Amino acid sequence: MSFEYKLKKNCCDTKARVGELSTPHGKIDTPIFMPVGTKATVKSMSPEELEEIKSQIILSNTYHLYLRPGHELIEEAGGLHEFMNWEHPILTDSGGFQVFSLGDLNEITEKGVTFQSHLDGSKHFISPEKSIEIQMSLGADIIMAFDECAPYPAKRDYVKNSLERTTRWLERCIAAHTRDDQALFGIMQGGMYRDLREESAQQITQFDLPGYAIGGLSVGEPKEEMLEVLDYAPDLLPEDKPRYLMGVGTPFDLFEGVMRGVDMFDCVFPTRIARNGAVFTSHGRITIRNAKFKKDFTPLDHECDCYVCNNYTRGYIRHLIKRNEILGLRLTTYHNLYFLLDMMEKIRQAIKEDRFLEYRAQFYKKYGLEE
Amino acid sequence: MSFEYKLKKNCCDTKARVGELSTPHGKIDTPIFMPVGTKATVKSMSPEELEEIKSQIILSNTYHLYLRPGHELIEEAGGLHEFMNWEHPILTDSGGFQVFSLGDLNEITEKGVTFQSHLDGSKHFISPEKSIEIQMSLGADIIMAFDECAPYPAKRDYVKNSLERTTRWLERCIAAHTRDDQALFGIMQGGMYRDLREESAQQITQFDLPGYAIGGLSVGEPKEEMLEVLDYAPDLLPEDKPRYLMGVGTPFDLFEGVMRGVDMFDCVFPTRIARNGAVFTSHGRITIRNAKFKKDFTPLDHECDCYVCNNYTRGYIRHLIKRNEILGLRLTTYHNLYFLLDMMEKIRQAIKEDRFLEYRAQFYKKYGLEE
Ligand SMILES: [Zn+2]
Ligand SMILES: [Zn+2]
Numbered sequence: 001m002s003f004e005y006k007l008k009k010n011c012c013d014t015k016a017r018v019g020e021l022s023t024p025h026g027k028i029d030t031p032i033f034m035p036v037g038t039k040a041t042v043k044s045m046s047p048e049e050l051e052e053i054k055s056q057i058i059l060s061n062t063y064h065l066y067l068r069p070g071h072e073l074i075e076e077a078g079g080l081h082e083f084m085n086w087e088h089p090i091l092t093d094s095g096g097f098q099v100f101s102l103g104d105l106n107e108i109t110e111k112g113v114t115f116q117s118h119l120d121g122s123k124h125f126i127s128p129e130k131s132i133e134i135q136m137s138l139g140a141d142i143i144m145a146f147d148e149c150a151p152y153p154a155k156r157d158y159v160k161n162s163l164e165r166t167t168r169w170l171e172r173c174i175a176a177h178t179r180d181d182q183a184l185f186g187i188m189q190g191g192m193y194r195d196l197r198e199e200s201a202q203q204i205t206q207f208d209l210p211g212y213a214i215g216g217l218s219v220g221e222p223k224e225e226m227l228e229v230l231d232y233a234p235d236l237l238p239e240d241k242p243r244y245l246m247g248v249g250t251p252f253d254l255f256e257g258v259m260r261g262v263d264m265f266d267c268v269f270p271t272r273i274a275r276n277g278a279v280f281t282s283h284g285r286i287t288i289r290n291a292k293f294k295k296d297f298t299p300l301d302h303e304c305d306c307y308v309c310n311n312y313t314r315g316y317i318r319h320l321i322k323r324n325e326i327l328g329l330r331l332t333t334y335h336n337l338y339f340l341l342d343m344m345e346k347i348r349q350a351i352k353e354d355r356f357l358e359y360r361a362q363f364y365k366k367y368g369l370e371e
Numbered sequence: 372m373s374f375e376y377k378l379k380k381n382c383c384d385t386k387a388r389v390g391e392l393s394t395p396h397g398k399i400d401t402p403i404f405m406p407v408g409t410k411a412t413v414k415s416m417s418p419e420e421l422e423e424i425k426s427q428i429i430l431s432n433t434y435h436l437y438l439r440p441g442h443e444l445i446e447e448a449g450g451l452h453e454f455m456n457w458e459h460p461i462l463t464d465s466g467g468f469q470v471f472s473l474g475d476l477n478e479i480t481e482k483g484v485t486f487q488s489h490l491d492g493s494k495h496f497i498s499p500e501k502s503i504e505i506q507m508s509l510g511a512d513i514i515m516a517f518d519e520c521a522p523y524p525a526k527r528d529y530v531k532n533s534l535e536r537t538t539r540w541l542e543r544c545i546a547a548h549t550r551d552d553q554a555l556f557g558i559m560q561g562g563m564y565r566d567l568r569e570e571s572a573q574q575i576t577q578f579d580l581p582g583y584a585i586g587g588l589s590v591g592e593p594k595e596e597m598l599e600v601l602d603y604a605p606d607l608l609p610e611d612k613p614r615y616l617m618g619v620g621t622p623f624d625l626f627e628g629v630m631r632g633v634d635m636f637d638c639v640f641p642t643r644i645a646r647n648g649a650v651f652t653s654h655g656r657i658t659i660r661n662a663k664f665k666k667d668f669t670p671l672d673h674e675c676d677c678y679v680c681n682n683y684t685r686g687y688i689r690h691l692i693k694r695n696e697i698l699g700l701r702l703t704t705y706h707n708l709y710f711l712l713d714m715m716e717k718i719r720q721a722i723k724e725d726r727f728l729e730y731r732a733q734f735y736k737k738y739g740l741e742e
Binding site for chain 2: 039040041043044045046047068069073076077078083084085294295297311312313315316319320322323325326327328329330
């Protein structure tokens with residue numbers, strides 16, 4: 001199989017680590033942030049721009065692509081890489097999270113989930129087998145098991161049932177998955193309950209999968225609770241496999257995840273706030289719509305070396321965003337993704353050079369975060 | 372002065388001509404189509420993409436920039452070129468057309484026009500002097516005189532009064548204009564009345580201006596009436612000066628304008644229809660939303676050599692447009708502008724090689740147009 005994780009360096013002070021993930025569409029340096037291309041496009045970005053900012057892998061959403069334009073159509077087009085003109089690695093989620101959060105749920109049974117499309121109310125049924133069938137049609141390099149993600153807060157019994165069903169569904173996903181050019185990742189559940197996280201990890205790691213995700217976090221719980229789970233959850237997963245924390249993507253979350261042993265992250269956060277005119281800077285987040293930037297003819301971030309910061313001013317970008325001009329969304333999105341990917345590259349470098357905590361302290365201080 | 376028009380070649384069969392216009396920000400090959408960047412951005416395009424498709428000059432709108440973000444702000448930013456990161460030639464219109472068509476008109480007097488902003492209802496006054504003041508702040512290479520454009524249809528008396536006022540206003544524009552790195556173009560009016568067109572031309576060409584525009588066309592009149600005026604109007608303007616037909620931009624209009632002696636064109640048409648999912652192809656216009664393109668995995672136009680046609684399929688672009696994805700608007704806009712600019716380049720080449728009518732016949736036949 002063309003899929004392999006090589007652990008290259010452990011942090012001298014924390015559980016952070018640098019690794020390399022091989023996929024049929026290229027290698028990925030970890031820890032990595034994956035930009036989200038929900039509907040087969042990272043909103044406002046072209047594939048070339050994604051390359052320019054050194055996106056090594058992007059994520060796309062099974063639920064959305066299944067509904068529109070349909071996975072059969074994408075398969076006919078030659079698969080998702082070909083369809084969207086992206087020749088580097090892709091990860092697809094299982095659709096489970098969106099079925100539970102966007103669809104109008106009709107019924108969850110052991111067999112699968114019946115729901116109504118959030119677009120037109122049409123009725124659909126997704127099972128572990130169906131999710132894998134869709135993901136095989138899409139043809140991403142990494143695909144995810146169909147899981148049941150418990151909401152927050154949830155009673156212990158509910159969470160226990162969810163995690164056990166998730167394990168049974170994982171087994172069915174593995175049986176249904178026949179493409180050997182795709183890596184299937186299992187997902188740990190267990191909510192905020194340590195013993196349930198342990199139970200889930202113990203169950204899913206019985207299957208020798210090429211990678212594992214930590215699910216059921218970033219679902220509305222307070223930040224401290226998430227960090228508490230992250231204090232032990234990654235350790236419950238094999239050291240020689242990549243660990244993926246789903247749905248997380250602020251600078252703080254990325255640093256905290258990395259230092260607890262997480263290798264992969266994804267989130268719509270940087271692209272979504274960009275479209276509202278909020279941008280990362282080395283001195284914290286700013287809202288470019290703010291009147292004080294009207295005549296500010298300096299870059300979004302003085303210390304950023306991206307195309308946007310080299311060519312445009314806050315005043316111009318504010319004008320574009322205020323006037324709903326597409327170029328405005330393009331520029332803020334480009335910068336925000338560059339900022340996060342560049343930060344991840346610096347994190348990898350710092351780990352390699354045994355100065356991760358130093359870099360974190362320095363970043364936090366400037367950004368206005370507390371350690 | 373750094374502004375000069377060189378007539379390089381007359382068509383052997385028609386009044387079409389190839390020329391070169393020098394401006395402080397570079398040379399322009401004519402006949403040329405100018406993409407419209409209403410609010411200091413050609414909707415959805417980056418400056419680099421405009422360069423890629425060989426845009427030699429773009430147009431921006433005085434009325435819109437005056438209201439938001441304000442010409443003083445743009446002047447403070449270092450002028451429009453600097454503000455929007457476009458280092459090639461720019462033309463600004465006078466604001467007159469938008470004042471008459473978008474603003475809530477309060478009063479037109481000899482002094483100028485009082486109107487209410489279409490954005491917030493605020494009251495404004497624009498006179499010839501004010502328009503020139505704004506355009507000097509913006510700093511475009513070519514600026515336009517503030518004219519009174521008669522609506523269609525309009526009575527002879529009304530048109531006559533408008534054109535005579537336009538001449539008096541032109542005189543005031545010339546007096547107010549003090550930047551010698553900008554070329555001020557006069558505008559011919561006269562509606563659909565040949566003798567009034569002659570009167571207008573005779574009056575405005577008394578001033579030795581670096582270029583002249585044909586105004587008052589493409590204001591709602593039937594195509595045949597526009598062509599009728601175009602049959603004689605360009606001839607009323609000096610041969611050794613560029614002639615600019617305002618607000619025109621379909622392939623048919625460009626061919627017909629060129630063969631009647633027009634050198635410059637602008638229109639929001641190609642970019643506006645692109646955002647609705649309509650694209651030019653060498654075999655005519657298509658609407659990419661159409662269901663028949665769902666599984667069409669061929670380029671927008673087989674004969675087009677642009678970035679979009681080299682990398683994306685109709686099926687993917689249809690998916691993006693149907694899902695309101697920004698990349699969809701980017702791709703259709705890019706292709707449409709490339710298509711028109713490439714067509715203009717081929718027109719220039721054909722004129723140079725004495726086969727303009729041949730190229731026109733060939734283009735029309737394929738595109739489905741009647742000569
Ligand atoms: Zn930047
Ligand atoms: Zn094309």
